[in-house]
Amino acid sequence: MNKVYEIYKRLLSSLGHQAWWPAETPFEVIIGAILTQNTNWRNVEKAILNLKDSNLISPDSIANCSLATLGKHIKPAGYYNVKAKYLKEFSGRFLQDYGGSIKVLRDLDCMEIREWLLSLKGVGEETADSILLYALNKPVFVVDAYTRRIFLRHSLIDEAASYGNVQEIVEKDFPQDSKILGEFHALLVEVGKHFCKRKNPLCEKCPISDSIFYS
Numbered sequence: 001m002n003k004v005y006e007i008y009k010r011l012l013s014s015l016g017h018q019a020w021w022p023a024e025t026p027f028e029v030i031i032g033a034i035l036t037q038n039t040n041w042r043n044v045e046k047a048i049l050n051l052k053d054s055n056l057i058s059p060d061s062i063a064n065c066s067l068a069t070l071g072k073h074i075k076p077a078g079y080y081n082v083k084a085k086y087l088k089e090f091s092g093r094f095l096q097d098y099g100g101s102i103k104v105l106r107d108l109d110c111m112e113i114r115e116w117l118l119s120l121k122g123v124g125e126e127t128a129d130s131i132l133l134y135a136l137n138k139p140v141f142v143v144d145a146y147t148r149r150i151f152l153r154h155s156l157i158d159e160a161a162s163y164g165n166v167q168e169i170v171e172k173d174f175p176q177d178s179k180i181l182g183e184f185h186a187l188l189v190e191v192g193k194h195f196c197k198r199k200n201p202l203c204e205k206c207p208i209s210d211s212i213f214y215s
């Protein structure tokens, strides 16, 4: 039995589809992926709503907006001065290198896009993979702190496991399907938020508490 895939199936049947990523366009996914660093999603939603209300939801409008104005709109997401720079850096490079076209970006090889994303300020592995998966529909797995905690507690990884090690454990046995990989990440976030808490995990209520899910 592939344990990680079994966990996915159990979570899906217990918690259902998570309908991620909540956004109207791929570019909005990208903005959300950058803004969600070090804050919760509710704050990101407020910031995105402000951007939408001011028509600042395209690469052109963000690239041409002043840092101060952009920062004011995204203030609810925290670290707004830094995040405004990240959004402008992304938008400027996206326009310069790919004409601001999601289609052009999506048509490139996955590893080439990942390398490009990682060359941008404010884009680490988790953000890059979130963009690849949810904005560009590339079949990659996003590793976050919840994933690490759940996998550690089920002895699927050890403390020393790198981002790439965790990602490989999932990708090697999962179908190369962005919908499934996106669903699994969303389900793990749900488990992390509601059951696998840092201090007092609620195992008795968790859908994967059976002994079969422990190594």
Ligand code: SF4
Residues within 6 Å of the ligand: 150, 153, 154, 191, 195, 196, 197, 201, 202, 203, 204, 206, 207, 208, 209, 210
């Ligand atoms: S809450 Fe318990 S059963 Fe659920 S993922 Fe965490 S350690 Fe596993």
